[in-house]
Amino acid sequence: MRPLLLHMHVPRSSGSSLHAWFVTALGANGVAQASSPDEVAAATSGGAVPAVVSGHYLHGVHERLGGRDYRYVVLLRDPVERVLSLFRYIRGLPGHSRHADLAGPGMTIPRYYAEGIPGSWARNGMVGQLAGSYSALTPEERLARATAHLLDERTIFGLVDDPHPLLRGAAEILGLAEVPPLARVNRSAQVEPGQAFGGDDADLAAIVEHNRLDIELYRRAQAHLAKPHQPAAIVQLPRTAGRLLRCALGWLR
Numbered sequence: 001m002r003p004l005l006l007h008m009h010v011p012r013s014s015g016s017s018l019h020a021w022f023v024t025a026l027g028a029n030g031v032a033q034a035s036s037p038d039e040v041a042a043a044t045s046g047g048a049v050p051a052v053v054s055g056h057y058l059h060g061v062h063e064r065l066g067g068r069d070y071r072y073v074v075l076l077r078d079p080v081e082r083v084l085s086l087f088r089y090i091r092g093l094p095g096h097s098r099h100a101d102l103a104g105p106g107m108t109i110p111r112y113y114a115e116g117i118p119g120s121w122a123r124n125g126m127v128g129q130l131a132g133s134y135s136a137l138t139p140e141e142r143l144a145r146a147t148a149h150l151l152d153e154r155t156i157f158g159l160v161d162d163p164h165p166l167l168r169g170a171a172e173i174l175g176l177a178e179v180p181p182l183a184r185v186n187r188s189a190q191v192e193p194g195q196a197f198g199g200d201d202a203d204l205a206a207i208v209e210h211n212r213l214d215i216e217l218y219r220r221a222q223a224h225l226a227k228p229h230q231p232a233a234i235v236q237l238p239r240t241a242g243r244l245l246r247c248a249l250g251w252l253r
Contacts, residue, residue, distance in 0.1 A: 003069040003154075003173055004044065006062060007054035010126055012085040013077035014160045015054075016185045021167065022052045024180050037061045044068070051174060059149050060132040070154060073170055076126060076221050077160040079214035083207045084198055086121055087112075091197050102197075109203040113210055124213040143213045147220055157221060165225070 007022065009015030022031045032043035032050040035057055041064035043053050052073075053061075062070045077085075087109055091102040101107075101117050112122070120134040128134035130146035137145065150157055156173075158166025163182055171179045208215065 001069070002051065002175065003071045004049070004065065005052040005073050005170060005173065006040070006070055007052055007073045008059065008129065009054055009056050010075060010077070010082075010129060011056060011121060012082050012089060013075050013126075014163065014182070014184070015056075015075060017182055018073070018075055018163070019054045020185050021180060021182050022054065022170075024183075025171070025174060025176055026051055034061075037064045040064055056129075058128070058132045059130050059146075062154075071173060072149070072152075072155040072157075073166065074130070074150070074155060074157040075160055075163060075166060076157060076218055079126060079211050079218050080204055080207050082126070082214075083122055083211055084109075084203065088197050109198045110206040113206050122207075123210050125211075127213040127217050130217070139213055143216060146213075146217055150217065150221060151224060159221065159225065162225075 005022075007015070007018060009019065019031065019033075029048070030050055031052045031054055034040045034043050034053050034055040037057065037060070039055070040053055040057060040061040043050060044065055059072065062072070087102060090096045090098050093099055094103075098119060098121075101119070102112065120128055124139075124142070125134075127142050127146040130149050131137065131142040132145070132149070133142065149155060156166055156169040158164075164179075167179050167182060
């Protein structure tokens with residue numbers, strides 16, 4: 001029996017595109033959606049079991065599979081770009097539960113953080129999702145656990161900037177003769193330069209300050225994926241974090 005693929009959908013990290021990729025390859029009956037351990041258990045019990053279970057759940061749902069073999073499938077995105085995309089997405093979606101937090105007059109990204117408005121999505125969300133907890137552990141423990149889960153042999157992961165190794169790995173497990181292309185879906189509406197919410201250096205600095213664990217996890221992911229090709233020492237910083245570092249070095253000159 002092939003391992004069950006647990007597509008852990010990291011918000012604003014091409015997860016909808018990857019879900020659509022699975023549906024294209026397997027058909028709608030081959031992919032189930034779930035958002036909690038109970039829903040994962042329900043989707044994988046009974047008669048016909050899907051090949052993929054996709055959703056915004058935390059790491060650990062495999063414990064509800066009754067011993068069945070599995071692989072987590074995770075796409076990661078530059079953390080600062082991801083959180084900025086989330087701010088814009090939620091602000092532009094009136095039906096979102098956090099829309100009111102961002103739609104008020106004078107709201108900015110630095111103000112959002114300064115006022116302590118709740119939201120794990122804006123504070124090291126990738127580490128929390130991979131660690132299986134957003135708050136139950138110390139930051140160091142969450143980062144260590146997220147790293148261990150990411151690099152585990154039962155996790156297939158890739159980067160939004162280069163998803164093809166992940167797609168090849170998933171296609172091999174699913175027994176696909178060819179690797180379908182990854183279509184981009186659920187993209188934020190294009191806006192004119194200067195009209196998007198947030199994005200200046202103050203916004204990026206605030207996001208960096210509150211997502212340092214995610215930035216470090218992403219750096220480790222890059223280094224791991226780069227091992228066959230180049231020394232980890234020359235792996236690039238996430239683009240937006242690198243931009244802020246260059247600015248800081250400029251100020252010091």
